[in-house]
Amino acid sequence: MWVFGYGSLVWKVDFPYERKLVGYVKGYCRRFWQGSEDHRGVPGKPGRVATLVPSENTQDCVWGVAYKIPAIEVERVRAHLDYREKDGYQTREVIFNPYPPSTDITTIRITVYIGTGDNPFFLGPAPDEEIAHQIFHAEGPSGRNVDYLLNLTHSLRTMIAPHAVDSHLSALEEKVKALSSSPSNEEVPEDQRHES
Numbered sequence: 001m002w003v004f005g006y007g008s009l010v011w012k013v014d015f016p017y018e019r020k021l022v023g024y025v026k027g028y029c030r031r032f033w034q035g036s037e038d039h040r041g042v043p044g045k046p047g048r049v050a051t052l053v054p055s056e057n058t059q060d061c062v063w064g065v066a067y068k069i070p071a072i073e074v075e076r077v078r079a080h081l082d083y084r085e086k087d088g089y090q091t092r093e094v095i096f097n098p099y100p101p102s103t104d105i106t107t108i109r110i111t112v113y114i115g116t117g118d119n120p121f122f123l124g125p126a127p128d129e130e131i132a133h134q135i136f137h138a139e140g141p142s143g144r145n146v147d148y149l150l151n152l153t154h155s156l157r158t159m160i161a162p163h164a165v166d167s168h169l170s171a172l173e174e175k176v177k178a179l180s181s182s183p184s185n186e187e188v189p190e191d192q193r194h195e196s
């Protein structure tokens with residue numbers, strides 16, 4: 001079994017694998033349109049995490065990582081990922097293209113977890129500023145939503161290639177970093193707060 005990682009599975013690998021390849025899938029775009037109440041947000045205040053949406057341009061690529069799960073571990077890893085991705089993700093089979101092309105593998109039929117538009121946690125499109133603001137203020141049992149985004153952009157940029165950080169991610173990264181450095185968002189020590 002091969003699993004494609006394009007979100008937290010790129011940088012948070014809490015399962016065994018026997019082979020790892022960098023590459024891409026075609027016909028999709030990565031978007032922070034999936035809500036998260038069990039990892040990067042809480043019920044009533046969801047975070048936003050990555051999902052894949054079908055692209056009108058079949059040449060659009062989503063870069064990520066393919067993991068080959070050892071046969072003896074498939075059942076356990078599948079159950080683990082089904083639980084980890086329980087809030088709205090479902091599995092699909094897609095075609096993965098290793099890059100650079102592997103000598104022994106041209107393409108791989110691979111399992112991917114996608115939060116489709118009809119799932120109960122799907123948040124859908126919003127202005128980048130709104131998504132960045134939601135990410136900046138969200139936190140859940142797995143940590144800050146900002147860390148999810150920045151771990152992903154850093155891993156794609158360093159592990160895969162600069163061009164693997166798509167324009168949607170770059171825009172969100174820029175806006176979240178701007179929010180982080182904005183004086184209005186710095187924690188003001190309690191003894192210096194002035195009641196308005």
Ligand SMILES: N[C@@H](CCC(=O)N[C@@H](CS)C(=O)NCC(=O)O)C(=O)O
Nearest residue numbers: 004005006007008009036039113142
């Ligand atoms: N299925 C995508 C997205 C996976 C993903 O980010 N799922 C969330 C569920 S909210 C997760 O596992 N988060 C773990 C974390 O935030 O630490 C992938 O292949 O990377």
